[in-house]
Amino acid sequence: MHSFWQELKKPFFVMAPMADVTDAAFRALVAARGAPDVFWTEFVSADGLYHTREIQKMPDDENPLMRDLIKGEGQRPIIAQIFSSKPEMIAYAVKLVAELGFDGVDLNMGCPDRSIEKQGCGSAMIKTPEVARAVIRAAKAASSLPVSVKTRVGYNKESLDEWLPVLLEEAPAVITLHLRTRKEMSLVPANWEFMKKAVEIRNRLNPGVLLIGNGDVTSVEQGTRLVEESGCEGAMIGRGMFGNPWVFAGRKSDDTPLAEKLAALIELAHSFEKMTPPKNFSILKKHIKAFATGFDGAAHLRARLMEAESADALEAIIAQHNAGE
Ligand SMILES: Cc1cc2nc3c(=O)[nH]c(=O)nc-3n(C[C@H](O)[C@H](O)[C@H](O)COP(=O)(O)O)c2cc1C
Known part of the structure; x- marks a missing residue:
């Protein structure tokens, strides 16, 4: 399906979703210093949204989860990241995100946090491909927003040959690959060689799906080189924004x-x-x-x-x- 994603010039640079970092305040700072091509919210629990709004009847302006879904001025296009292992909860949250006016919805399938994995979410999805398929389908069916997935290259070891085809068959608009395994957490350097392999699989199985590489990008200059060498379409910057909200304007952290x-x-x-x-x-x-x-x-x-x-x-x-x- 056609969406803003197809209009972006290549290579494009996007903001990583980061809990307690990419809130509306930090995004406003980045927007004012040099906007990325796409903004991302922090991740938000779809089950939590349902529970607080529909069961507890918490007013939205008192609900911390709804604060995580503030769009903010001048922060477009913006993607809301949600997580759940339950298709019906994903459908609920996607409809809400669409009503709130977001430009897309991203499904978290890469978070290594134990409390998230215990719910069958985040990286745990890599071990349950049928659940991953079901939540992507539910997300796509719930609204006309483009659906993207953010994940890792494997769980205990790189398993792109098995994991990536599962995602490509469900045809999300975009897949972001954090170029480490779940086991590696963020303890070893990201391996951009894995992106070359991912691009080859993507080109063979579903060339319409855009690929974004993520891991250790600290400048537009370096990210451009990594994207060009690996053949993907864009790069996502996370920790490279810390102390450097000018990063998308091309500044390196010591330039300011x-x-x-x-x-x-x-x-x-x-x-x-x-x-x-x-x-x-x-x-x-x-x-x-x-x-x-x-x-x-x-x-x-x-x-x-x-x-x-x-x-x-x-x-x-x-x-x-x-x-x-
Ligand atoms: C403090 C912190 C919070 C994060 N929160 C999220 C999150 O909410 N959703 C997500 O998909 N990834 C999250 N991540 C992972 C980042 O999006 C990104 O994949 C990771 O930091 C690697 O990219 P980088 O090397 O550019 O930082 C978080 C990372 C950090 C350090």
């Missing part, structure tokens, strides 16, 4: 002066506080670590910023730092 980085952190903290229902301020610590790094006195400033419990407090500490106090 410290004052500009700290100003970005202040902006992020203020918009983070405005999200409803609020998130715990301590979630910003990853960003504090990433922005306040690589200069004389960084450790001291970081330690002070870690104590901040509000955007105003964080801004005051940075003002004192800038004044040489």
Whole structure:
């Protein structure tokens, strides 16, 4: 089916879905500094959405899962990532995502977290191909949104010859491959050689499905080379956005002066506080670590910023730092 995916220039660069990172506040920061070709939300439990909205009757503006589905200004096209091993829950969440006006829906089949795998979700799907097929079918049938899948190259070992055909037969619009196995977590370098093999299988079985490579991309320049060498269509950047919301505009992490980085952190903290229902301020610590790094006195400033419990407090500490106090 035709969708915005077919219109993207190649190679394209997309934001990785990241829990407690790619929320509406962080996406706004990235959008203002150089937007990716496609935005992604954090992952959201489809079962959780059903339970909180239909059983608990929680109002949407008090529901933390609905906060994860805020679209935000200037953040388009945007894909909502959901997970469930139950086709009926996937169908429920896809319909909701469509009503909310998202541009696509992504199914998480790569998360290695034990609590997710216990629900038969995330990477566990690699071991249950029939469940994977059923949830893709349910997602496709529930709305006209393009459906994509994000997964890994295998569970204990690379198994693209078995796993990728399962997905290709269900014909999602896009497959993102995190180029590591479940067992490897994120402990070894991503292996972009696997993408060459994936492209060969895709070209043979279902050339209409777009492939996005993911793992260790830190700049557009490097990502372009990896995409061109492997033959896929796009690259997804995750941790490369930490401390570098300019990454999609072509900047490398060291290219930005410290004052500009700290100003970005202040902006992020203020918009983070405005999200409803609020998130715990301590979630910003990853960003504090990433922005306040690589200069004389960084450790001291970081330690002070870690104590901040509000955007105003964080801004005051940075003002004192800038004044040489
Ligand atoms: C803090 C954190 C949260 C993540 N949350 C998600 C998530 O919600 N959904 C998902 O598919 N992957 C998630 N991932 C995996 C990333 O999307 C990506 O696949 C991984 O970080 C490898 O890409 P990178 O090397 O560019 O970071 C997360 C990773 C990190 C570090």
